[in-house]
Amino acid sequence: MSGEFESLYREVILDHYKSPRSHGLLEPRDAFAEGQNPLCGDEIAMSLTLDGDTVADVGFEGRGCAISQAATSMLTEMIRGRSVHELAAMPKEELLEEIGIPLTPVRLKCAILGLGVLKVALHKAKGTPLPEEWTGGDDLTIS
Amino acid sequence: MAVTAGQKLDAPALRADFAVFEELLKGKPLAYLDSAASTQKPRQVLDAMREFYEHSYANVHRGVYRLAERATEGYEGAREKVRAFVNASSTREIVFTRGATEALNLVAYGWGLDNLGPGDLVVVTELEHHSNFVPWQYIAQRQGASFRHIPIDDNGELRLDALERIAGEGRVKVVANNLVSNSLGTINPVEQLAAWAHEQGAIMVVDAAQAAPHRPIDVQALGCDFLAFSSHKLCGPTGSGALWGRRELLEQMSPFNLGGEMIRSVALDRTSWNELPYKFEAGTPAIAEAYGFGIALDYVSAVGLEAIEAHERELTVYALGRLAELPWVQTYGPPAERRAGIVSFNVEGIHPHDVAQVLDWEGVAVRAGHHCTQPLMARLGVSATTRASFYLYTILDDVDRLVDGLHKVRKSFS
Numbered sequence: 001m002s003g004e005f006e007s008l009y010r011e012v013i014l015d016h017y018k019s020p021r022s023h024g025l026l027e028p029r030d031a032f033a034e035g036q037n038p039l040c041g042d043e044i045a046m047s048l049t050l051d052g053d054t055v056a057d058v059g060f061e062g063r064g065c066a067i068s069q070a071a072t073s074m075l076t077e078m079i080r081g082r083s084v085h086e087l088a089a090m091p092k093e094e095l096l097e098e099i100g101i102p103l104t105p106v107r108l109k110c111a112i113l114g115l116g117v118l119k120v121a122l123h124k125a126k127g128t129p130l131p132e133e134w135t136g137g138d139d140l141t142i143s
Numbered sequence: 144m145a146v147t148a149g150q151k152l153d154a155p156a157l158r159a160d161f162a163v164f165e166e167l168l169k170g171k172p173l174a175y176l177d178s179a180a181s182t183q184k185p186r187q188v189l190d191a192m193r194e195f196y197e198h199s200y201a202n203v204h205r206g207v208y209r210l211a212e213r214a215t216e217g218y219e220g221a222r223e224k225v226r227a228f229v230n231a232s233s234t235r236e237i238v239f240t241r242g243a244t245e246a247l248n249l250v251a252y253g254w255g256l257d258n259l260g261p262g263d264l265v266v267v268t269e270l271e272h273h274s275n276f277v278p279w280q281y282i283a284q285r286q287g288a289s290f291r292h293i294p295i296d297d298n299g300e301l302r303l304d305a306l307e308r309i310a311g312e313g314r315v316k317v318v319a320n321n322l323v324s325n326s327l328g329t330i331n332p333v334e335q336l337a338a339w340a341h342e343q344g345a346i347m348v349v350d351a352a353q354a355a356p357h358r359p360i361d362v363q364a365l366g367c368d369f370l371a372f373s374s375h376k377l378c379g380p381t382g383s384g385a386l387w388g389r390r391e392l393l394e395q396m397s398p399f400n401l402g403g404e405m406i407r408s409v410a411l412d413r414t415s416w417n418e419l420p421y422k423f424e425a426g427t428p429a430i431a432e433a434y435g436f437g438i439a440l441d442y443v444s445a446v447g448l449e450a451i452e453a454h455e456r457e458l459t460v461y462a463l464g465r466l467a468e469l470p471w472v473q474t475y476g477p478p479a480e481r482r483a484g485i486v487s488f489n490v491e492g493i494h495p496h497d498v499a500q501v502l503d504w505e506g507v508a509v510r511a512g513h514h515c516t517q518p519l520m521a522r523l524g525v526s527a528t529t530r531a532s533f534y535l536y537t538i539l540d541d542v543d544r545l546v547d548g549l550h551k552v553r554k555s556f557s
Contacts, residue, residue: 009497009555009556014556038513038517039512040494040495040496040511040512040526040527041494041512041513041520041525041526041527042494042526043526063526064494064526065494065495065496065497066493066494066497066556067496067497106496107496107500110496
């Protein structure tokens with residue numbers, strides 16, 4: 001196997017892709033959003049339960065490339081117990097650091113789709129700020 | 144140039160005209176399997192364009208000085224080459240555009256806005272590229288006309304048995320179809336559709352972007368009314384393309400863009416349009432690109448369109464055969480004898496983007512996505528496919544490397 005493969009699809013990414021964490025939508029739920037990356041057809045739907053302003057639990061379903069699904073799976077492991085305000089302000093770099101692989105601009109959109117869905121879900125449920133980079137002007141469609 | 148017309152094409156020799164094949168990417172030569180998106184450019188085209196820019200360049204048409212005359216000769220000479228390439232009867236019927244997409248928009252706006260209304264039907268196909276789909280959907284909606292599509296069967300071939308039903312639903316005014324599908328390679332029965340369109344009193348608009356580079360085109364034999372294609376898919380530069388249209392239709396049509404060359408006279412209260420084809424060429428055109436387009440037509444014509452078609456058929460038969468060896472690969476589209484050099488497929492359980500990414504590391508360039516045919520992807524029940532497409536410089540070894548790469552993809556994700 002080439003070194004490039006190991007660097008992009010490193011073991012942890014493949015593990016999350018093949019065995020996604022937090023898989024399945026929650027019911028009942030306090031927050032929900034879904035998004036698509038029309039460029040490659042990645043899809044993510046995410047639901048959350050909240051305890052006041054804190055994320056209690058999260059679940060997602062989706063289909064698409066390994067990067068989009070693994071990144072969302074990893075994201076779900078980063079957000080339980082954190083406040084909605086903190087997550088609304090969470091920079092994408094925090095997730096990208098966790099993913100830990102070099103991404104071209106095209107694949108970057110795959111990697112951050114799940115984070116955008118999270119921010120839109122929190123915005124709809126709790127009115128948290130939603131900077132423009134997550135709603136318009138990009139190729140992602142989230143609602 | 145390594146081949147003369149009528150002979151079998153010698154792809155390994157032709158590759159010497161394309162500098163990119165001399166490069167090694169991490170020790171591997173490029174297996175370029177994305178010519179349906181855009182082709183590589185031979186030295187003959189690049190050298191001619193440089194020569195033109197250095198020694199024959201000025202703005203066209205109204206210059207009195209000799210250099211402007213030379214530039215105009217180069218530009219208008221390219222128009223004559225386009226005319227001959229599609230066997231049009233006059234260069235007045237050849238409009239230079241930025242590409243096939245702009246040409247199709249020109250027809251949708253220029254003809255559609257004046258001729259479509261409630262009760263009229265605009266008919267496209269489920270196989271259409273967005274460029275011959277969306278302009279018609281948009282103009283039909285704006286004009287209150289209805290929008291219909293001819294469905295496809297599971298092979299990706301048009302279901303002509305739907306025509307009768309469609310004709311019963313209103314006045315068919317436009318039929319729009321690609322001669323070759325960019326996603327599946329399906330060769331569509333455009334002659335038949337054109338005859339049906341004319342029985343209905345409709346115009347037939349052909350997107351030949353994916354056909355003109357790969358097989359001989361004769362607009363008179365096709366019997367269509369408009370035909371669009373792009374330079375960059377046949378070894379020419381980007382930013383240039385052509386629309387052929389029947390003269391009487393072009394004469395009746397309103398202009399598409401206004402200003403510059405398309406004008407005969409302007410007064411404070413009215414403007415009159417220039418004659419064909421200049422009525423449709425507003426502003427300074429892509430002069431050197433049109434010139435390069437013409438040189439590219441010389442190049443592919445010298446190789447021979449029949450020879451290109453036969454070469455791609457051989458590659459397609461070979462590729463479909465090799466992919467059939469892989470039970471975990473599903474291919475889409477008709478059998479090789481009814482398709483051009485395009486093979487769309489999916490690897491079981493692996494997203495096309497992941498497939499294309501791993502293939503890239505093996506030096507194999509393929510396209511992954513919806514190929515600007517989202518209605519078709521929906522019909523196939525997939526969000527995307529991986530697509531390998533061929534041209535005159537593609538060799539069997541490229542296909543072998545694709546298949547070897549797919550084994551690596553499979554192994555990596557297992």
